[in-house]
Amino acid sequence: MGTNENSAVMVEFSIIGGCFPLSEITNKLQIEPTRAYSKGDSGKFNNIRKETCWCIGTGYEESMDINDQLSKIINKIKDKKEILKGLKNQYNLMFIMRTIATFSWPASVPGNGSWNR
Numbered sequence: 001m002g003t004n005e006n007s008a009v010m011v012e013f014s015i016i017g018g019c020f021p022l023s024e025i026t027n028k029l030q031i032e033p034t035r036a037y038s039k040g041d042s043g044k045f046n047n048i049r050k051e052t053c054w055c056i057g058t059g060y061e062e063s064m065d066i067n068d069q070l071s072k073i074i075n076k077i078k079d080k081k082e083i084l085k086g087l088k089n090q091y092n093l094m095f096i097m098r099t100i101a102t103f104s105w106p107a108s109v110p111g112n113g114s115w116n117r
Contacts, residue, residue: 006104011069012057013077013097015084020091025054028083031076034059066099073097 012034015025022036035055043049056076058069077084087093 007062007064008060008102009063009066009069010058010060010100011066011073011097012055012099013073013095014053014055015087015093015095016051016053017091017093018051020052020087020093022052022054025087028087029077029080031056031080060100060102066101070097070099 019039022033022038026033026036033054034057035053037043037049037053039049039052041049056073058072061069063069084095088095
């Protein structure tokens with residue numbers, strides 16, 4: 001299947017909990033997070049964060065196959081299972097794998113945009 005410049009995919013693996021040391025996660029996993037914040041920090045819209053979060057993600061990438069981005073993240077953490085289990089038990093953590101895909105349909109698609117007329 002060919003690529004479509006109007007399609008982008010992002011995959012993010014998050015470690016979420018009440019309060020835990022972000023630096024310990026980074027040190028034990030030997031992975032730099034792409035995003036991290038602590039409970040009580042000010043959020044994007046001046047809200048106060050209700051949890052601590054450590055994330056690695058691909059950012060948005062042009063793709064027609066989400067498995068490409070999933071593989072990038074899974075390959076980083078697949079050998080860290082025992083470390084992750086230990087951290088989860090120690091700090092009562094939750095793990096989330098989030099995928100987001102965006103698509104823009106070209107004007108040549110029949111009916112595209114007809115609801116805007």
